[in-house]
Amino acid sequence: MSSPTLYGLCGAVLVGLGLFGLIVHPQPLRKIVAFNLIGGGVFLLFGVVARRGAAAGFGGDPVPQALVITGLVVAFAATALAVALLLRLFHETGRATLRSDG
Amino acid sequence: MADFLLAAAGFVLAMVALGLVRILRGPGDADRIMAAQLLGTGGIAALLLLVEAMSVPAAVDVALILALLAAFVSVAFVKGAARTEADGA
Amino acid sequence: MSLGLDVLTILAVCAGAFFFLAGTVGLLRFPDALCRLHALTKADNLGLGLIVLGLLFQVEGPFAALKLISVWLLTLLAGATVTQLIARTARPGGTPE
Amino acid sequence: MAFDTGLAVLVLGVAVWTITARDTFAAVVGFVAFGLLLALVWVRLAAPDVALTEAAIGSGVTGGLLLGAHTHLRRTETAAAGELPGAALRLAAAVLCAMVSAGLAAIVLLLPEPAPTLAPQVAANIATTGLGNPVTAVLMAYRAVDTLLETVVLLLALLGIWSLAPDRVWGGFPGPHHDADPQGVLTFAAQLLVPVGILVGVHIIWDGSVAPGGEFQAATILAAMWILAAMVGLVDAPPVSRRWLRILLVAGPAVFFAIGLAGFAMAGAFLAYPPPYAKLLILTIEIPLTLSIAATLALLVAGPPERAPQR
Numbered sequence: 001m002s003s004p005t006l007y008g009l010c011g012a013v014l015v016g017l018g019l020f021g022l023i024v025h026p027q028p029l030r031k032i033v034a035f036n037l038i039g040g041g042v043f044l045l046f047g048v049v050a051r052r053g054a055a056a057g058f059g060g061d062p063v064p065q066a067l068v069i070t071g072l073v074v075a076f077a078a079t080a081l082a083v084a085l086l087l088r089l090f091h092e093t094g095r096a097t098l099r100s101d102g
Numbered sequence: 103m104a105d106f107l108l109a110a111a112g113f114v115l116a117m118v119a120l121g122l123v124r125i126l127r128g129p130g131d132a133d134r135i136m137a138a139q140l141l142g143t144g145g146i147a148a149l150l151l152l153v154e155a156m157s158v159p160a161a162v163d164v165a166l167i168l169a170l171l172a173a174f175v176s177v178a179f180v181k182g183a184a185r186t187e188a189d190g191a
Numbered sequence: 192m193s194l195g196l197d198v199l200t201i202l203a204v205c206a207g208a209f210f211f212l213a214g215t216v217g218l219l220r221f222p223d224a225l226c227r228l229h230a231l232t233k234a235d236n237l238g239l240g241l242i243v244l245g246l247l248f249q250v251e252g253p254f255a256a257l258k259l260i261s262v263w264l265l266t267l268l269a270g271a272t273v274t275q276l277i278a279r280t281a282r283p284g285g286t287p288e
Numbered sequence: 289m290a291f292d293t294g295l296a297v298l299v300l301g302v303a304v305w306t307i308t309a310r311d312t313f314a315a316v317v318g319f320v321a322f323g324l325l326l327a328l329v330w331v332r333l334a335a336p337d338v339a340l341t342e343a344a345i346g347s348g349v350t351g352g353l354l355l356g357a358h359t360h361l362r363r364t365e366t367a368a369a370g371e372l373p374g375a376a377l378r379l380a381a382a383v384l385c386a387m388v389s390a391g392l393a394a395i396v397l398l399l400p401e402p403a404p405t406l407a408p409q410v411a412a413n414i415a416t417t418g419l420g421n422p423v424t425a426v427l428m429a430y431r432a433v434d435t436l437l438e439t440v441v442l443l444l445a446l447l448g449i450w451s452l453a454p455d456r457v458w459g460g461f462p463g464p465h466h467d468a469d470p471q472g473v474l475t476f477a478a479q480l481l482v483p484v485g486i487l488v489g490v491h492i493i494w495d496g497s498v499a500p501g502g503e504f505q506a507a508t509i510l511a512a513m514w515i516l517a518a519m520v521g522l523v524d525a526p527p528v529s530r531r532w533l534r535i536l537l538v539a540g541p542a543v544f545f546a547i548g549l550a551g552f553a554m555a556g557a558f559l560a561y562p563p564p565y566a567k568l569l570i571l572t573i574e575i576p577l578t579l580s581i582a583a584t585l586a587l588l589v590a591g592p593p594e595r596a597p598q599r
Contacts, residue, residue, distance in 0.1 A: 003292040007329055008396035010296040014303055016389030021307040023381040026372055029312055029361055033319050033354065037303055040326055040346070041392075043338075048396060051333045053405030059158075059334025061405045062422035066431060069341045069423070070438050073504050073581075076345045076353075077445035080588035083357045084449040087591065090361060103197055103249075110204045112291045114242075115328075117211040119298050121218050122305075122321065133224060136231050138317050139273055140218060143235045143266055144211060145324040147242045150262065151204070152331055154246050159255060160500045161336045163492060164327055164343050165262045167509060170485050171348030173269030174512045175320055177474055178352040180276045181359075181466075181519055265484065272477040 008048035014041030028086045028098055032079060039075045043068045107155035111148040118144030135179050142172040196248040203245030210238035228274055235270040239263055292332060299325045312361075316354045323347025336500035337423040340492070344508035345585075352515065353589050418567030420498035427502065428570045432559045436548065439541045439577065442584045446537070450528055453592040459529030460597045462590035466521040478520040485513035493578055503574045507581035514586045525590050527597045533583070540580025544573050 014037055021034030046064045053061030089095075121140040146165050153161045214234020221227045243263045250256050302325060306318035323346040330339035372378075410422050410430070419425045427435050453460070486509075493506035517523045526533050547569055548559040555562045561569045 003289060004333065005396060006292055006296050007333060008399075009393050010299055010329075012389045012392035012396055013300055015392055016385040017300075017303050017307050019388055020381055020385040023385075024373060024378055025307075027312060027361075029354070029357055030315060032357075033306060033315055036319065036346075036350065037306060037322070040303075040322065043342075044326070044329065045392065045396065047330065047333045047335055047338065049399070049403070050335060052399065052403035053407055054334065055405045055407040055411075057411065058407045058422055061403075061407045062410050062426045063406045063431070065335050065338050065423050066426035067434075068335075068338050069427065069502075069504060070434055072338075072341045072345050074438060074441055076350055076585070077442050077588060079350055080353055081445045081448050083353055084452050084591050087357060087360055088452045103200070106201060107204070108291050110208055110242075112294055113208050114211050114238075115294065115298060117208075117215045119301070121215045122302070123219060133227065134314060134317050135273065135277060136224075136227060137218065138320060139270060140214060140231055140234055141321050142324065143239050143270065145328065146262060146266060147207065147211070147239045149328055149331065150242060150246055150259065152328065154249050156331070158331065158334070158336060159250075160495075161331050161339060162255065162258050162262070163488075163495070163499075163501060164331060164336060164339045166258060166265070166488055167340055167343045167348070167492075167505070168324065168327065169262045169265035169269070170481065170488060170509060171344060171512060173265060173272070173477065173481055174348055174516050175351045175355070176269050176273040177477065177516060177519060178355045180273060180474065261484070265481070268477055268480055272473050275473050 004048045004051040007044055007051075011041040011044030011048065014038070014044065017041075026097065028089075029083075032082050032086070035082075036075065036079060039071070043071055046071075104155045104157075107151045111151035111155065114144050114151070115148045118148075135176070138179070139172075139176065142168070142175075146172070200245040200248045203241045203248075207238045207241030207243075207245060210234050210241065214238060225278065228278055232270065232274055235274075236267060239266055295325065295328060295332065299329060312358055316351070316358050319354060320347055320351035323351065337421070337502065337505075340500055340505040341508075344505050344512070349508055349512055349515075349585065349589060352512070356589070416563045416566060417561070417570065419570065421500060421502070423500070424502045428573065429561065429566065432544075432548070436541065436544050436559070439544065439581060439584075442581065442588070443537060443541065446584055446587055449588060449592050451592075453594075457593045457596045459527055460593040461527050461595040462525045462587060462593050463518070464594060465524060466519055472520070474520045475522065478516050478522055482513045482517050482522075485509055485516075489513070489582075493574065503578040503581060507578045508585060510578070510582035511585035511589070514582070515589050518586075518590070525587075528587070528593050529597060536583045537580055537587075540573075540577035543576045547573055 018034045018037030018041060021037065022031050025031050025034060046068045050060040050064035053064070055061070118141045121137050121144070146168050149165045149168065150162070153159065153165070211234050214230050217230020217233070218227050221230055240263055243259050246259055247256055250259060299322065302318055302322045306315050306322055309315040309318060323342060326346060327339045327343040330336070330342055410426060414422055414425050417425045417429045419428070489506045489509040492501040492509065493503055495501040514523070518525055551558055551560040554560070
């Protein structure tokens with residue numbers, strides 16, 4: 001097995017782990033962290049595709065690499081928005097929970 | 103030479119990974135910050151060794167950014183810890 | 192000449208790696224926060240410092256060397272700041288900042 | 289190979305820790321460590337540009353953002369932890385996630401051989417952009433529309449955050465006010481770090497045309513330095529109603545869009561650069577774009593206005 005494949009498998013496991021955290025954790029902040037783990041895994045899969053496409057003297061295919069850079073910045077913007085929504089919820093209700101009842 | 107540097111990078115990473123056990127055990131936030139600090143320094147050291155082993159000199163900038171941002175995150179840590187205590191914990 | 196430099200690199204990097212080992216052991220084994228802090232700063236300053244020193248023998252050109260040294264200085268600054276503040280919080284009766 | 293295996297195991301170990309930690313603070317620390325290790329992985333995958341972005345945004349600024357959020361929410365976290373779903377649901381979730389992972393792993397193992405790649409096309413056309421860094425060429429030339437829309441997404445996220453402000457503080461200062469302590473250790477560290485950080489940021493953008501680096505990485509560093517200065521009280525965030533601030537935020541995308549439209553006249557298509565001026569035009573876009581992105585990222589971290597503007 002080559003190293004890119006190894007990191008690809010690592011990315012696949014990361015997506016599963018993050019998804020698990022996203023479903024199971026009741027605290028919204030933990031869900032945000034878990035969502036970022038999923039993101040890390042997906043980006044790693046892109047990285048493997050990029051590394052395998054090494055050609056023409058480049059260490060990797062620059063197109064998926066550029067997509068990952070775009071993705072990282074957008075993921076950050078989404079995280080910041082999610083955190084702001086969460087803090088607003090906390091200031092409105094004094095609690096930070098997604099439960100609709102009590 | 104490249105093999106030696108790669109091995110050294112692996113060794114340093116393994117060491118800081120052990121240091122991570124301190125994050126697991128805590129008990130206080132101070133210990134967690136210390137372990138994160140060790141991980142930051144070790145990560146930077148491993149990265150520098152890696153850069154030289156793989157001869158990608160441009161990646162030294164990654165270490166430079168990590169060093170800057172590690173300082174930034176540390177200050178956020180300390181600020182956060184100070185604020186939580188001020189809240190009357 | 193190159194062989195001599197390689198030997199210097201290996202020596203310095205090994206010494207640096209040793210300080211990381213020592214720092215980790217200290218972090219895990221020392222009884223209280225201040226002792227652990229002492230162990231940590233050794234790993235931080237000397238471990239990274241020696242590794243940077245070792246790598247300096249390998250790089251080409253003053254600019255690359257300058258970058259390596261700045262990485263070390265930045266880490267020192269961050270480490271000094273944070274350890275100072277941790278020490279204040281960890282000391283009995285100490286106040287943060 | 290042994291190194292890669294070790295690094296992959298370490299990444300997974302930290303990820304498991306981030307998910308399973310009982311304490312949210314420990315999970316956030318774990319996430320910062322995770323980002324740092326991912327930066328190492330990107331270097332191993334021969335993607336230094338991505339490593340720079342991961343180190344700056346993925347680990348650094350996201351870590352700072354999450355730490356700040358945790359400080360606010362600390363006392364609610366333990367209460368919410370009691371709402372953990374039942375064992376059956378957790379088991380079902382674990383099975384589902386294992387299946388997702390297995391599916392992705394199968395895809396990784398079954399990727400076509402030889403791998404499809406666009407690298408030769410990039411190599412064949414990079415000379416016309418005058419740039420030396422293929423990733424910057426992709427971001428600023430071949431896929432420039434993506435990058436333009438991305439900056440718009442950042443602005444939309446900022447609008448979303450600002451719209452969360454209560455009416456009475458609208459137009460006010462974002463985030464809490466930090467008092468400066470002129471004798472403080474933090475102030476001293478920030479006074480040393482900020483100028484160095486700005487220098488590194490300029491170096492990264494300047495390098496970006498020929499070596500790994502570029503406007504997003506540079507903008508993140510500039511944003512982090514500004515947040516640092518704000519955290520220790522050296523500067524205060526400007527009220528969000530300031531006109532110069534609004535102009536700063538839209539200047540980058542506006543210049544980008546204007547040059548894109550000029551592409552119709554100069555080269556016959558949106559965002560097409562006439563070859564002799566390609567590098568000049570790209571630099572003309574990059575400099576205001578860096579400043580705009582830096583301001584946007586810093587304000588995204590600062591959050592919605594919290595203090596009413598002085599009248």
